[in-house]
Amino acid sequence: MQPLDHFWKIHSISLMDDVTQDAEPPRDFEALRSKILARHDAMPKRLAQVARHALDHPDRMALSTVAELAEAAGVQPSTLVRFAQSLGYSGFSELQSVFRAQLRDRWPDYRERLARVKDESGAEPARILDRFIDTAARSVADLGRTIIPGEFDAASALLARAAHVYILGQRRAFPVASYLAYALGKLDFPAILLDNIGSMADVQAGRIGPADTLIAISFNPYTPSTIDLVRFAAGRGAAIIAITDSVFSPVSAEARVRLEVIEADLGAFRSLSATMALAMALAIASAEVRDAG
Amino acid sequence: MQPLDHFWKIHSISLMDDVTQDAEPPRDFEALRSKILARHDAMPKRLAQVARHALDHPDRMALSTVAELAEAAGVQPSTLVRFAQSLGYSGFSELQSVFRAQLRDRWPDYRERLARVKDESGAEPARILDRFIDTAARSVADLGRTIIPGEFDAASALLARAAHVYILGQRRAFPVASYLAYALGKLDFPAILLDNIGSMADVQAGRIGPADTLIAISFNPYTPSTIDLVRFAAGRGAAIIAITDSVFSPVSAEARVRLEVIEADLGAFRSLSATMALAMALAIASAEVRDAG
DNA sequence: CTCGATTCAGAATAAATTTTCCACTATTGC
DNA sequence: GCAATAGTGGAAAATTTATTCTGAATCGAG
Numbered sequence: 088m089q090p091l092d093h094f095w096k097i098h099s100i101s102l103m104d105d106v107t108q109d110a111e112p113p114r115d116f117e118a119l120r121s122k123i124l125a126r127h128d129a130m131p132k133r134l135a136q137v138a139r140h141a142l143d144h145p146d147r148m149a150l151s152t153v154a155e156l157a158e159a160a161g162v163q164p165s166t167l168v169r170f171a172q173s174l175g176y177s178g179f180s181e182l183q184s185v186f187r188a189q190l191r192d193r194w195p196d197y198r199e200r201l202a203r204v205k206d207e208s209g210a211e212p213a214r215i216l217d218r219f220i221d222t223a224a225r226s227v228a229d230l231g232r233t234i235i236p237g238e239f240d241a242a243s244a245l246l247a248r249a250a251h252v253y254i255l256g257q258r259r260a261f262p263v264a265s266y267l268a269y270a271l272g273k274l275d276f277p278a279i280l281l282d283n284i285g286s287m288a289d290v291q292a293g294r295i296g297p298a299d300t301l302i303a304i305s306f307n308p309y310t311p312s313t314i315d316l317v318r319f320a321a322g323r324g325a326a327i328i329a330i331t332d333s334v335f336s337p338v339s340a341e342a343r344v345r346l347e348v349i350e351a352d353l354g355a356f357r358s359l360s361a362t363m364a365l366a367m368a369l370a371i372a373s374a375e376v377r378d379a380g
Numbered sequence: 381m382q383p384l385d386h387f388w389k390i391h392s393i394s395l396m397d398d399v400t401q402d403a404e405p406p407r408d409f410e411a412l413r414s415k416i417l418a419r420h421d422a423m424p425k426r427l428a429q430v431a432r433h434a435l436d437h438p439d440r441m442a443l444s445t446v447a448e449l450a451e452a453a454g455v456q457p458s459t460l461v462r463f464a465q466s467l468g469y470s471g472f473s474e475l476q477s478v479f480r481a482q483l484r485d486r487w488p489d490y491r492e493r494l495a496r497v498k499d500e501s502g503a504e505p506a507r508i509l510d511r512f513i514d515t516a517a518r519s520v521a522d523l524g525r526t527i528i529p530g531e532f533d534a535a536s537a538l539l540a541r542a543a544h545v546y547i548l549g550q551r552r553a554f555p556v557a558s559y560l561a562y563a564l565g566k567l568d569f570p571a572i573l574l575d576n577i578g579s580m581a582d583v584q585a586g587r588i589g590p591a592d593t594l595i596a597i598s599f600n601p602y603t604p605s606t607i608d609l610v611r612f613a614a615g616r617g618a619a620i621i622a623i624t625d626s627v628f629s630p631v632s633a634e635a636r637v638r639l640e641v642i643e644a645d646l647g648a649f650r651s652l653s654a655t656m657a658l659a660m661a662l663a664i665a666s667a668e669v670r671d672a673g
Numbered sequence: 674c675t676c677g678a679t680t681c682a683g684a685a686t687a688a689a690t691t692t693t694c695c696a697c698t699a700t701t702g703c
Numbered sequence: 704g705c706a707a708t709a710g711t712g713g714a715a716a717a718t719t720t721a722t723t724c725t726g727a728a729t730c731g732a733g
Contacts, residue, residue, distance in 0.1 A: 150480045150483070150484060190443070213533060215664060216662075218661075219658075220661070223654075223656075223660075228513065231509075231510060231513050236505075236509075239506055240505045258562060259559075259562055262555035262559040262562070265555045266555035269552060269555070334417060335431075349436070359559060360516065360656050363516075363555070363653045364515075364516035364651050367512060371649060372505035375505070376505060
């Protein structure tokens with residue numbers, strides 16, 4: 088009976104103190120939003136003013152200081168603090184963290200789906216899966232922001248008119264390389280996978296030339312032999328398309344076109360989901376460019 | 381002549397003071413990004429470290445405090461300030477405001493992109509990328525529904541106690557297999573990739589036995605040699621974990637555990653994003669199970 | 674109207690974050 | 704190999720920012 092009793096006690100206090108105190112402030116944005124909406128009409132004038140401003144400009148709520156927001160909303164700084172406290176937070180900062188989390192994590196359509204996935208999480212290993220799904224989905228969605236359309240177009244054009252397409256990726260990047268080799272081969276591109284079997288990558292790439300394009304996939308920590316081979320290819324006049332996780336990759340320096348993929352990481356591990364999506368898109372876009380022109 | 385004169389003056393000051401002072405720090409993100417990139421190589425070690433972290437995690441730069449970022453980048457708080465000043469800003473706060481503005485403004489652009497995905501189906505390369513992002517993200521999110529938690533748990537348990545883990549995947553499934561081999565190897569599992577080099581998969585799997593587990597990845601159209609090898613392993617008493625796109629896969633019949641991945645397809649092509657996410661989650665979940673028990 | 678309670682603005686205080694400073698270390702040019 | 708110079712880490716100082724507090728204003732009930 089303890090918990091229930093506790094609940095009712097809190098509830099009655101909450102009614103007595105009107106909207107001044109609350110036991111459990113919302114931790115996610117949607118809950119916060121509905122709570123503000125529900126209370127808005129019962130709020131004192133200035134607090135209502137803040138409430139309105141908060142929902143109208145969530146970005147500013149996440150990024151601005153109390154003073155700036157107070158000015159923008161036409162109230163005193165202290166009003167912001169009281170607003171936060173009236174929702175049950177300890178202060179403005181705690182409220183703001185909810186807006187910030189929202190700004191970091193928001194992405195369209197999939198939010199609801201993922202929330203549902205989260206709720207249903209049961210046993211231990213399955214929870215790990217859920218977290219990976221979450222991370223991978225975010226990485227994929229982020230692709231749209233990190234890839235510069237012009238660069239992607241340029242990469243497709245380079246591939247479409249290449250005499251040969253050489254593909255290089257070692258260790259963690261190898262799965263991507265092998266997939267590209269498969270997809271490009273299927274699409275009838277002259278694709279050559281530099282798999283370094285028998286340490287013969289240099290031999291495999293021996294005849295690379297100015298009419299050719301090399302797709303180099305490389306992630307931190309960068310494999311030295313990948314960098315060497317990229318320099319070799321660049322020296323022979325081949326165009327380089329770099330797929331990396333950072334613009335500071337040594338491979339980027341030599342590249343004609345740079346495609347940066349930021350995979351969200353979970354602990355020490357990074358998925359390849361976003362990179363695979365990019366690889367596939369690149370293969371098909373190149374085929375379309377080639378067949379159109 | 382005024383502007384040119386001005387330029388040279390700035391330039392000479394800049395050379396004299398090395399990278400310590402600048403007249404006009406970038407006010408928009410793109411300019412800042414290129415400036416950091418251009419200077420990165422000439423920067424002192426710690427500043428370069430900060431530069432890298434800044435471009436690799438722009439969101440954190442926008443939302444975190446100096447202390448948090450310093451910790452994440454592995455430097456002292458003061459280094460962040462010096463970094464900002466070396467770019468011409470008065471301090472860190474001024475630099476951060478550029479990152480914040482970027483975070484605020486990127487949103488409409490993204491929404492526009494997705495809207496474009498939905499109605500248009502043109503062949504422009506960047507548009508193809510958008511559609512793939514959409515498709516891949518959906519596939520990944522769907523994983524949470526198609527994978528049965530119990531099966532995933534069972535797979536983790538099988539891997540955790542396997543004497544050897546054999547991994548088999550050909551053609552389109554090969555990238556997944558090679559990634560699993562990499563990840564499991566890194567996690568200190570006794571992983572053996574049956575890559576079928578020189579058509580020697582049967583030799584590679586020759587010593588498989590009842591204490592071993594075989595992960596078989598297979599998609600329609602199923603590669604006959606994969607099916608043969610799975611039957612061989614099953615005959616020798618090995619446990620089979622099947623990762624497939626359909627429960628009717630011939631590989632499923634022999635399997636102890638079945639993990640079904642339904643990749644949303646775009647035209648005739650299917651991405652591997654969801655499968656890669658599953659592979660990674662499986663590897664790490666298995667490691668957790670092993671280390672817990 | 675007037676009492677009582679609630680809400681508010683602004684100053685005062687407290688907390689946090691940023692910035693500066695300086696001794697020490699590494700690097701570079703001679 | 705040795706100065707001179709530049710870079711670094713750590714902690715103290717300064718600044719910014721959030722929070723609390725108090726008296727005044729407003730509102731509503733009787």
